[in-house]
Amino acid sequence: MENSTYGIERRWRYADRNFLIVLCCNAFLATCLDSFLLYLLRQRNGKRPDLIIVYCFVVSCLISSASRIPTFTVRYWMSFIEPYYIPAWQCISYHLYFPVIGVGTDMVTITIALCSFERYCYFMNRTLYESIFKKCTVGRVMSFTCLIALADLGVCTYLACRKTHEPVLALCIRAQVTSKKYYKIYALHTIIITSISALLYVATLLAQIMVRRRQGIADITLASMRYRRDMQIFKSILLVFTCNVFTQVLPWICIYWKINTNRYDWIDKSMRILENLFLSLSALVYMCIHPDISDQIKRLRPFRYYFKTSDDVLSLSAKLRRRY
Numbered sequence: 296m297e298n299s300t301y302g303i304e305r306r307w308r309y310a311d312r313n314f315l316i317v318l319c320c321n322a323f324l325a326t327c328l329d330s331f332l333l334y335l336l337r338q339r340n341g342k343r344p345d346l347i348i349v350y351c352f353v354v355s356c357l358i359s360s361a362s363r364i365p366t367f368t369v370r371y372w373m374s375f376i377e378p379y380y381i382p383a384w385q386c387i388s389y390h391l392y393f394p395v396i397g398v399g400t401d402m403v404t405i406t407i408a409l410c411s412f413e414r415y416c417y418f419m420n421r422t423l424y425e426s427i428f429k430k431c432t433v434g435r436v437m438s439f440t441c442l443i444a445l446a447d448l449g450v451c452t453y454l455a456c457r458k459t460h461e462p463v464l465a466l467c468i469r470a471q472v473t474s475k476k477y478y479k480i481y482a483l484h485t486i487i488i489t490s491i492s493a494l495l496y497v498a499t500l501l502a503q504i505m506v507r508r509r510q511g512i513a514d515i516t517l518a519s520m521r522y523r524r525d526m527q528i529f530k531s532i533l534l535v536f537t538c539n540v541f542t543q544v545l546p547w548i549c550i551y552w553k554i555n556t557n558r559y560d561w562i563d564k565s566m567r568i569l570e571n572l573f574l575s576l577s578a579l580v581y582m583c584i585h586p587d588i589s590d591q592i593k594r595l596r597p598f599r600y601y602f603k604t605s606d607d608v609l610s611l612s613a614k615l616r617r618r619y
Contacts, residue, residue, distance in 0.1 A: 315374065333357060344417075348410050348436060351406050355399055358402065362392045378464060381462060384455050384456050397444070404543075415495040455472050492539070542570060542573035
């Protein structure tokens with residue numbers, strides 16, 4: 296336990312009020328957007344593997360964002376009182392939002408990796424795609440991600456229970472509840488997983504660009520329309536992952552670098568805000584760009600008079616097919 300006043304104040308920086316207000320508002324916005332996006336996906340009831348994994352991704356984001364609201368609210372309330380310590384195991388047993396936010400964050404990271412791998416197999420190796428994702432269901436994907444997240448939670452619980460004589464600040468910071476060594480490994484694993492996903496997306500995109508250049512401008516056929524639609528879906532997921540690179544990989548690299556130093560607290564806070572923004576940005580990107588989801592939004596009554604529905608696009612495509 297840090298007995299120095301500087302050490303307590305430095306670790307209590309997570310209770311900065313303006314910082315927590317921004318994070319809490321973003322978590323509330325992300326929860327609303329994810330709930331709306333989940334409603335659209337449930338209405339669609341898609342059986343395609345990409346929609347199934349996107350559905351699981353939205354559920355993971357909803358768990359993570361919803362658990363961050365009480366987390367930041369409690370920390371905001373604590374900013375009005377003096378710092379105090381509690382046993383580490385109480386963060387897991389009494390502060391239930393602590394384990395939930397960890398599970399949700401792990402599930403988001405895993406589903407992002409699954410999205411990139413699914414798109415890579417779809418465009419690069421259809422045989423592998425059919426063998427892996429043919430029997431893909433929401434239950435199986437959620438079970439896979441939950442098992443990995445719960446395994447990580449088990450490690451956190453074990454490390455917290457070992458700290459019987461080492462109380463931690465009541466803010467329940469993950470690096471304090473577990474250990475600095477664990478948190479460094481956790482940050483490094485997050486960086487590796489998201490970086491591998493980035494490489495898969497980049498490889499797939501470059502391969503598709505080369506294919507399109509060799510084929511030239513495709514005729515207006517059902518096959519070409521389906522290909523263009525697949526590319527639209529891929530680009531939307533690629534944009535979501537671009538948000539992930541700048542709001543997950545970059546912040547976690549800075550957090551990993553910041554673990555061993557007590558300086559530059561403003562960098563740490565900036566990266567925390569950037570890392571939390573991913574939850575709301577990813578939902579907005581999916582709703583605006585993913586062709587299946589954006590089409591549903593255009594059909595809703597508030598947007599019906601401002602956008603052309605997909606029926607107009609389909610009728611135009613039918614006229615072009617008859618003409619040519």
